[in-house]
Amino acid sequence: MRFSTILPLIGAFSSLFQQTQARSQASEAIRRVTPIDNAIIRTPSHQIDHLSHFDITFALHQDDKRIKLELEPNHDILAEDAYVQYVGADGTIKRAEPIQRHEHKVFQGRALVGSGKGRWTPVGWARITVKRDGLEPLFEGAFSVNNDKxxxxxxxxxxxxxxxxxxxxxxxxxxxxxxxxxxxxFHYKHSELKRSLPASEGCGADQLGYNADLSNSIFGYDMDETDGQWGVASLNSMFGLGKRQSSSDVGGVSGNTGGVNLKTTIGDTSGCPKTKKVALIGIATDCEFTESFMATNSTPEKAAKDWVINVVNTASSLYEESFNVSIGLRNLTISETGCSNKGSSATPWNVDCNGGNVTWRLNEFSQVACI
Known part of the structure; x- marks a missing residue:
């Protein structure tokens, strides 16, 4: 799939993971984990490549269900010119290289549950990254069973x-x-996070002059059909960065809502693109995020890159379903290991997790990105 009229969004995620809290849902404690049994890639050789269409079956240990994932390549996940750059502690780019599509077996599809006598009932979506094929496959990702992810x-x-x-x-x-x-x-109350980010406040970066300037080009896009498949959208509108940590945003005015009570627009698709668009994004990770992979990986930078691609593949399903917009990764910036409590002038946000809270990091990141 080729990029036609490209109006790319190079957004930026600052992956602000603490070493022991490196999950996107930091306030949700996982109370039950079970193994996957009898995973089988349903091809004659049990081998696949990045262009394969195939099924995976396995058993869910916790409730004795048999699951089948019908999968096809996700051609939107990586831009043709996607690349990764590795940044040192001093903020300089140590090296950069293209992200090779054939090296990443990234798939999308649907999930089905076995209902006996060879019958399968569709129950939801699936997004999978295959790490190893063969008789003992390994894969990561997510799927839904009747809206339970x-x-x-x-x-x-x-x-x-x-x-x-x-x-x-x-x-x-x-x-x-x-x-x-x-x-x-189950919900786990994180007192430190609640102190640093009161529910009444949105993202502090929204108050920066650059982000608040309505004449800024990011607010002036037009997602009409003349843009082709590859459209452009503001990062705030795509990922809700102005509404982070607030439980009352649906009916409130935090972020760039313009004072609109969003409850009145739930389910309204007016303004959504009528043909599928792909928003090209960029992602930046900090040093402590990379260090979180050191315990079990000899190459934590590669592990961090693979994990981000897998997460983007999974997250894209939500935006595709909600807005008819897929996410395509164009730029990935990985910070190398070796954190300090003081960042460089080029990357002041890239410090260990004791160096500042989420709002401070987003402010620092936004100011650097806007220079």
Whole structure:
């Protein structure tokens, strides 16, 4: 799939993960984790490549269900000119290289549950990244069963990001896969986070002059059909950065809502593109995020890159379903290991997790990005 009229959004995520709290849902404790059993890639050789169409079947240990994922390549996930750059502690780019599509087996599709006598019932979507094919496959991603999201991770990935509040994993020899569901989580009150980001406040970066200037080009896009498949959207409108940490935003005025009570627009698709668009984004990670992969990986930078691609693949399903907009990764900036409590002038936000809260980091990141 080629890029036609490209009006790219190079957004920026500052992956602000603490070493023991490196999950996107930092306030949700995982109370139950179970292994995946009898995973089979349903091809004659059990081998696949990045262009394969195939099925994966496996058993859910916790409720004795048989799952089938019908998968096809996600051609939108990586731009043709996608690249990764590695940044040192001093803020300089140490090296940069293209992200090769054939090296990433990234798939999308649907999930089905076995209902007996060879019958399969569709129950939701699926987004999977295959790490190893063959007779003992390994894969990560997510799928849904009747709106209950199921997360698949390698045991090593789970252990890299496990917090004290998360469930322990039953030890197994060699690498294996585990699964947990959204329904396996419960809300965990993080007092420090609540102190640093009151619910009445939106994202502090919204108050920066650059982000508040309505004449800025990011507010002037037009997603009409003349843009072709590849459109442009503001980062705030795509990912809700102005509405982070607030439980009352649906009916409030935080972020760039213009004072509109958003409850009145739930389910209204007016203004959404009538043909599928792809928003090209950029992602930046900090040094501590990369360091979180050091325990089980000899190449933590590569592990961080693979994990981000997997997360973008999964997250894209939500935006595709909600807005008819897929996410395409164009630029990935990985900070190398070796954190300090003071960042460089080029990357002041790239410090260890004791160096500042989320709002401070977003402010620092936004100011640098706008220069």
């Amino acid at each position: 199921h997360h698949i991770e390698l045991q090593s990935t789970y252990l890299d990001k496990k917090r004290p509040i998360d469930a322990d994993v039953e030890p197994r020899d060699g690498e294996s896969m585990i699964i947990y569901r959204d329904s396996d989580m």
